[in-house]
Amino acid sequence: xxxxxxxxxxxxxxxxxxxxxxxxxxxxxxxxxxxxxxxxxxxxxxxxxxxxxxxxxxxxxxxxxxxxxxxxxxxxxxxxxxxxxxxxxxxxxxxxxxxxxxxxxxxxxxxxxxxxxxxxxxxxxxxxxxxxxxxxxxxxxxxxxxxxxxxxxxxxxxxxxxxxxxxxxxxxxxxxxxxxxxxxxxxxxxxxxxxxxxxxxxxxxxxxxxxxx
Amino acid sequence: xxxxxxxxxxxxxxxxxxxxxxxxxxxxxxxxxxxxxxxxxxxxxxxxxxxxxxxxxxxxxxxxxxxxxxxxxxxxxxxxxxxxxxxxxxxxxxxxxxxxxxxxxxxxxxxxxxxxxxxxxxxxxxxxxxxxxxxxxxxxxxxxxxxxxxxxxxxxxxxxxxxxxxxxxxxxxxxxxxxxxxxxxxxxxxxxxxxxxxxxxxxxxxxxxxxxx
Amino acid sequence: xxxxxxxxxxxxxxxxxxxxxxxxxxxxxxxxxxxxxxxxxxxxxxxxxxxxxxxxxxxxxxxxxxxxxxxxxxxxxxxxxxxxxxxxxxxxxxxxxxxxxxxxxxxxxxxxxxxxxxxxxxxxxxxxxxxxxxxxxxxxxxxxxxxxxxxxxxxxxxxxxxxxxxxxxxxxxxxxxxxxxxxxxxxxxxxxxxxxxxxxxxxxxxxxxxxxx
Amino acid sequence: xxxxxxxxxxxxxxxxxxxxxxxxxxxxxxxxxxxxxxxxxxxxxxxxxxxxxxxxxxxxxxxxxxxxxxxxxxxxxxxxxxxxxxxxxxxxxxxxxxxxxxxxxxxxxxxxxxxxxxxxxxxxxxxxxxxxxxxxxxxxxxxxxxxxxxxxxxxxxxxxxxxxxxxxxxxxxxxxxxxxxxxxxxxxxxxxxxxxxxxxxxxxxxxxxxxxx
DNA sequence: AATGAATGAGGGTTCATTCAT
DNA sequence: CATGAATGAACCCTCATTCAT
Numbered sequence: 001x002x003x004x005x006x007x008x009x010x011x012x013x014x015x016x017x018x019x020x021x022x023x024x025x026x027x028x029x030x031x032x033x034x035x036x037x038x039x040x041x042x043x044x045x046x047x048x049x050x051x052x053x054x055x056x057x058x059x060x061x062x063x064x065x066x067x068x069x070x071x072x073x074x075x076x077x078x079x080x081x082x083x084x085x086x087x088x089x090x091x092x093x094x095x096x097x098x099x100x101x102x103x104x105x106x107x108x109x110x111x112x113x114x115x116x117x118x119x120x121x122x123x124x125x126x127x128x129x130x131x132x133x134x135x136x137x138x139x140x141x142x143x144x145x146x147x148x149x150x151x152x153x154x155x156x157x158x159x160x161x162x163x164x165x166x167x168x169x170x171x172x173x174x175x176x177x178x179x180x181x182x183x184x185x186x187x188x189x190x191x192x193x194x195x196x197x198x199x200x201x202x203x204x205x206x207x208x209x210x211x212x213x
Numbered sequence: 214x215x216x217x218x219x220x221x222x223x224x225x226x227x228x229x230x231x232x233x234x235x236x237x238x239x240x241x242x243x244x245x246x247x248x249x250x251x252x253x254x255x256x257x258x259x260x261x262x263x264x265x266x267x268x269x270x271x272x273x274x275x276x277x278x279x280x281x282x283x284x285x286x287x288x289x290x291x292x293x294x295x296x297x298x299x300x301x302x303x304x305x306x307x308x309x310x311x312x313x314x315x316x317x318x319x320x321x322x323x324x325x326x327x328x329x330x331x332x333x334x335x336x337x338x339x340x341x342x343x344x345x346x347x348x349x350x351x352x353x354x355x356x357x358x359x360x361x362x363x364x365x366x367x368x369x370x371x372x373x374x375x376x377x378x379x380x381x382x383x384x385x386x387x388x389x390x391x392x393x394x395x396x397x398x399x400x401x402x403x404x405x406x407x408x409x410x411x412x413x414x415x416x417x418x419x420x421x422x423x424x425x426x
Numbered sequence: 427x428x429x430x431x432x433x434x435x436x437x438x439x440x441x442x443x444x445x446x447x448x449x450x451x452x453x454x455x456x457x458x459x460x461x462x463x464x465x466x467x468x469x470x471x472x473x474x475x476x477x478x479x480x481x482x483x484x485x486x487x488x489x490x491x492x493x494x495x496x497x498x499x500x501x502x503x504x505x506x507x508x509x510x511x512x513x514x515x516x517x518x519x520x521x522x523x524x525x526x527x528x529x530x531x532x533x534x535x536x537x538x539x540x541x542x543x544x545x546x547x548x549x550x551x552x553x554x555x556x557x558x559x560x561x562x563x564x565x566x567x568x569x570x571x572x573x574x575x576x577x578x579x580x581x582x583x584x585x586x587x588x589x590x591x592x593x594x595x596x597x598x599x600x601x602x603x604x605x606x607x608x609x610x611x612x613x614x615x616x617x618x619x620x621x622x623x624x625x626x627x628x629x630x631x632x633x634x635x636x637x638x639x
Numbered sequence: 640x641x642x643x644x645x646x647x648x649x650x651x652x653x654x655x656x657x658x659x660x661x662x663x664x665x666x667x668x669x670x671x672x673x674x675x676x677x678x679x680x681x682x683x684x685x686x687x688x689x690x691x692x693x694x695x696x697x698x699x700x701x702x703x704x705x706x707x708x709x710x711x712x713x714x715x716x717x718x719x720x721x722x723x724x725x726x727x728x729x730x731x732x733x734x735x736x737x738x739x740x741x742x743x744x745x746x747x748x749x750x751x752x753x754x755x756x757x758x759x760x761x762x763x764x765x766x767x768x769x770x771x772x773x774x775x776x777x778x779x780x781x782x783x784x785x786x787x788x789x790x791x792x793x794x795x796x797x798x799x800x801x802x803x804x805x806x807x808x809x810x811x812x813x814x815x816x817x818x819x820x821x822x823x824x825x826x827x828x829x830x831x832x833x834x835x836x837x838x839x840x841x842x843x844x845x846x847x848x849x850x851x852x
Numbered sequence: 853a854a855t856g857a858a859t860g861a862g863g864g865t866t867c868a869t870t871c872a873t
Numbered sequence: 874c875a876t877g878a879a880t881g882a883a884c885c886c887t888c889a890t891t892c893a894t
Contacts, residue, residue, distance in 0.1 A: 012853095035339025037250035041889060051855040053892080062889065094423050116336055123391055124333045126248020148416070158418050164407055165416060167392035168385045175384015178336055179377055194377055200417030201371075202410075203361070203378060208369050209307050209413055221873095229878085254864060264880040266867080275864065438874095461765025463676035467868060477876040479871080488868065520849050542762055549817055550759045552674020574842070582847050584840075586833060590818055594837055597814015598807045604762060605806035620803055626843030627797075628836075629787070629804060634795050635839055636731050647894095655857090680885065690859045695886065 020058050023048045024072065027065045032113035035120070036066060036127045063128050070121075070132045073114050080104045081140070084147050086154060093156065094196060101192040104173075105180065109188070112181040119178055141166045169199060233271050236261045237285065240278045245326035248333065249279060249340045276341055283334075283345045286327045293317045294353070297360050299367060306369065307409060314405040318393065322401065325394040332391055354379045382412060446484050449474045450498065453491045458539035461546070462492060462553045489554050496547075496558045499540050506530045507566070510573050512580060519582065520622060527618040530599075531606065535614065538607040545604055567592045595625060659697050662687045663711065666704045671752035674759070675705060675766045702767055709760075709771045712753045719743045720779070723786050725793060732795065733835060740831040743812075744819065748827065751820040758817055780805045808838060 026048035030039045041062055045055050059065040080103040084096045108115045121133040145166035151157035176195060180186050239261035243252045254275055258268050272278040293316035297309045321328045334346040358379035364370035389408060393399050452474035456465045467488055471481050485491040506529040510522045534541045547559040571592035577583035602621060606612050665687035669678045680701055684694050698704040719742040723735045747754045760772040784805035790796035815834060819825050 016853095033338065035337060037248075038339055040887090052857090052890090053855050054853080056890070057853070092423055116338075119335065120333070120337045120339065122332065122335075123329060124248060124337075125246060125329075126251055126333065126339065151416075156418055156421050157416050158414075160407060160410075160416060164389065164392055164404065165411065168388045168408070168411055169416075171388015171391065172381045172385045175381045175387065176377065178384065179380035191377065194373060195381070197373075198378060198381055198415065200415040200422055201419075202413040202415035203364075203370050203373060203382075204413030205369060205371050206414075206419075210305055225878090232878090253862080255862090265865085266881065267879055269865070270878070442874095459764065461763060463674075464765055466866090478869090478878090479876050480874085482869070483874070518849055542764075545761065546759070546763045546765070548758065548761075549755060550674060550763075551672060551755075552677055552759065552765065577842075582844060583842050584844050586836075586842060590815065590830065590833055591837065591842060593818035594811045594814045594834070595842075597817065598811045600814065601807045601810015602803065604810065605803055617803065620799065621807070623799075624804065624807055624841065626841040626848055627845075628839040628841035629790075629796050629799060629808075630839030631795060631797050632840075632845075636733050651857090658857090679883080681883090691886085692860065692888080693858055696857070701885070 016058075019050070019054075023050065023055065023058055023065065024069050027069050028073070028114055028117075031066060031069065032117045036129070066127070066129050067132055070129060070136075073111070073118070074132070074136045077104065077107060077118075078136070078139070080107050081143065083143065084150075086150050093151070094200070098192050098196060101195055102188055105177075105186075105188045105191060108177055108180060109186065115177055115181050119174055119181075122174065137170065141170055144169055172199065232263075232267075236263065236268060236271050236278065237282050240282050241286070241330070242326050244279065244282070245330040249342070279340075279342050280345055282327075283342060286324070286331070287345065287349045289324075290317065290320060290331075291349070291352070293320050294356065296356065297363075299363055306364070307413070311405050311409055314408055315401055318390075318399075318401045318404055321390055321393060322399065328390055328394050332387055332394075335387065350383065354383055357382055385411065442484075445476070445480075449476065449481065449484055449491065450495050453495050454499070454540055454543075457492060457495065458543045462555070492553070492555050493558055496555060496562075499537070499544070500558070500562045503530065503533060503544075504562070504565070506533050507569065509569065510576075512576050519577070520626070524618050524622055527621055528614055531603075531612075531614045531617060534603055534606060535612065541603055541607050545600055545607075548600065563596065567596055570595055598625065658689075658693075662689065662694060662697055662704065663708050666708050667712070667752050667756070670705065670708070671756040675768070705766075705768050706771060708753075709768060712750070712757070713771065713775045715750075716743065716746060716757075717775070717778070719746050720782065722782065723789075725789055732790070733839070737831050737835055740834055741827055744816075744825075744827045744830055747816055747819060748825065754816055754820050758813055758820075761813065776809065780809055783808055811838065 023044065027039075027044050030043045030047060033039075034043065041052070041055060044065070045052055048055075055065075059068065081100050082096065084093050084100075085091075086093060090096070118133070121127060121130070122137060124130060124133070127133075141163075145162040148157055148160070148162040148165055152159065152162070173195065176191065180191065236257065240252075240257050243256045243260060246252075247256065252275075254265070254268060257278070258265055261268075268278075272281065293313065295309065295313050297306050297313075298304075299306060303309070331346070331349075334340060334343070335350060337343055337346070340346075354376075358375040361370055361373070361375040361378055365372065365375070386408065389404065393404065449470065453465075453470050456469045456473060459465075460469065467478070467481060470491070471478055474481075481491075485494065507526050508522065510519050510526075511517075512519060516522070544559070547553060547556070548563060550556055550559070553559075567589075571588040574583055574586070574588040574591055578585065578588070599621065602617065606617065662683065666678075666683050669682045669686060672678075673682065678701075680691070680694060683704070684691055687694075694704075698707065719739065721735065721739050723732050723739075724730075725732060729735070757772070760766060760769070761776060763769055763772070766772075780802075784801040787796055787799070787801040787804055791798065791801070812834065815830065819830065
């Protein structure tokens with residue numbers, strides 16, 4: 001910790017961080033393109049232009065990069081989602097929801113590769129890393145369920161099973177994301193509106209359907 | 214074609230069919246539990262209690278069982294889905310939709326293993342067999358989109374992008390299925406009602422949300 | 427052994443012999459076409475149009491058919507080769523040699539498949555059956571060596587190492603056979619003359635070569 | 640290309656070449672002893688004392704080592720064979736022929752393993768690699784046939800079918816090689832003389848045989 | 853720190869042989 | 874006798890991970 005060593009150490013630390021980032025980037029592309037199992041360490045190190053052994057200096061193994069990659073990417077995504085503020089002075093919940101959606105959709109379209117990966121990882125036992133993803137989905141589901149509960153108490157949301165509906169709404173969003181990553185020039189704003197419209201009012205024209213459903 | 218030969222040949226054919234079904238069943242569980250790549254032929258033959266070579270008597274290889282399994286299971290599932298009849302004498306579309314849903318949900322709960330597998334297979338590049346699954350999801354999406362288009366023309370459905378909404382609705386259903394397969398004692402009827410309610414009317418209480426969304 | 431059983435037993439024995447012959451024939455073609463290792467029992471039983479188990483009623487296994495097949499075919503070939511009679515009243519040895527050659531060449535051209543097989547079997551360790559073939563080649567070599575020794579004592583053959591020359595002459599014949607089985611319309615008589623000319627007088631024009639060789 | 644890097648890189652390349660050679664040597668022995676099909680990669684790696692994966696670092700597979708081994712060994716052998724110069728100032732053709740023979744025989748005795756392999760590979764359909772060997776034998780046959788044609792025009796060789804005689808002479812040599820590899824202390828010079836004597840003048844004592852043959 | 857040659861467990865597949873019907 | 878479904882040892886190959894340099 002002598003002052004003399006700091007500049008060198010700093011530089012080394014920066015280099016190390018860059019390398020790590022480069023490997024993660026290479027891994028992200030590789031896993032997205034080929035799936036966890038079909039992706040080989042070979043693919044990753046070739047893309048990252050490092051030697052085989054170097055890889056293991058930065059990560060404990062295949063599973064470890066995958067986890068790191070997930071953790072980082074999920075954190076970025078999570079940062080785009082904001083809890084809806086239902087306080088007295090808050091802006092309309094619909095607007096807040098819309099902003100979160102627009103941020104998420106924008107991020108998704110900039111990270112199609114990772115999004116595809118994330119979508120395929122839902123419930124996937126194939127991958128030893130399900131936990132990280134499960135935790136993310138559970139987190140989001142809980143967030144939605146909590147919002148629903150809140151809305152319910154405030155009379156904004158009609159009576160329903162929050163758990164079930166949260167699972168459904170998250171599914172809706174995943175469905176839309178799956179559609180988006182294969183649709184080059186999507187209009188995010190319009191899509192956000194469709195999601196909100198669909199979620200809040202459904203697709204039925206009021207009065208044209210029986211009351212039973 | 215002599216009548217005398219039939220009994221033996223019949224019995225043999227039945228036995229063969231049973232074996233095949235047993236292998237498919239073992240494969241279904243194995244693939245569902247461990248994913249396509251982590252599942253080994255070893256796992257399958259151990260579960261099916263057959264010798265290694267026997268497996269290859271019934272299927273050309275790992276990929277072939279997987280495809281057969283998918284094809285058969287998807288066919289069963291597809292058989293539960295009926296196109297909605299919008300003719301003048303038809304029963305209310307909501308009722309028809311509800312029946313399809315109940316059939317599908319019931320089937321799903323009886324085949325949790327396969328359902329889990331099917332859900333993980335969505336968009337999966339990891340699996341050499343994506344085509345079969347993609348075709349199924351495309352088929353269902355098209356079915357939904359067509360229904361939406363129809364409903365739109367009849368004034369039952371409010372203006373929307375049928376492709377996008379179809380992707381969303383299929384996502385909603387997948388979300389619910391994912392929830393169900395981990396919920397032991399689900400009440401199918403109620404779930405069907407929730408899905409329909411959500412799809413047609415959303416979760417918002419009319420009048421409590423701004424008109425923009 | 428009652429007299430009544432004989433006709434039946436005879437018929438059965440004849441049938442059995444026919445089947446056996448059919449299997450050997452199928453095996454001969456298969457082994458000739460694909461080589462010992464690449465030939466599968468499957469190939470043989472399909473060609474012979476018998477069931478898998480039936481094959482093992484007639485032969486102990488793959489190796490056993492191969493040995494039987496070799497033994498029978500080699501016996502047929504060997505029957506075409508006659509020891510040269512050098513007695514006082516015998517016909518000219520060259521004529522005798524020529525007759526053996528013509529018989530062998532004719533047989534070879536009628537059994538190209540087997541000949542090819544036989545040629546590839548020389549020295550072949552690949553095949554667990556080398557013994558049978560080795561014995562045949564040893565037999566023929568010994569025959570030639572003995573003839574050479576005889577001829578030597580009678581002053582018909584110039585001084586040489588009979589073992590070495592026998593190996594060489596057998597090689598010459600194998601070389602010719604290899605050429606013949608790929609030459610559809612060979613004139614056996616002419617070929618026999620070439621072999622004898624080559625063996626007895628070589629290809630050199632006397633007086634045009636130095637004496638050293 | 641900096642001079643500093645050379646020593647390391649050189650050493651690495653040399654090591655690599657040694658390993659490769661060691662594997663080829665192990666393969667040569669294994670294939671010679673057990674034949675192509677009976678030889679397993681296991682045999683090879685055990686003999687070469689390397690791990691399974693290491694083998695695949697140097698060769699693409701079983702067939703690839705076999706082809707490399709053949710190509711290298713055939714090239715060495717071919718290098719010992721020189722075309723006979725029949726020009727006006729050339730040394731006597733017989734002497735030239737004799738030198739090629741001595742070189743080839745010497746090489747053969749130093750590489751009994753490979754020679755045995757080469758001999759068994761003639762016409763072998765069993766082996767996926769027949770082409771390389773066929774090409775070699777065709778090459779040598781063509782060389783002999785061309786020499787015969789030349790000698791014929793110069794009046795050194797008596798009238799004959801060059802193709803047939805070339806096949807025969809190559810057969811003669813193969814026959815001798817087969818004899819040699821099982822004869823420990825052969826006198827190469829004497830064997831070369833026997834081959835030449837046999838080829839040019841045959842084994843008959845002139846005047847003691849009828850003219851017909 | 854970086855390298856890349858070496859490792860070996862593990863996977864999918866084939867095929868000669870057996871045995872209950 | 875004949876059948877053909879069943880068996881399992883053996884084989885080739887891949888790839889995540891280690892370690893000497």
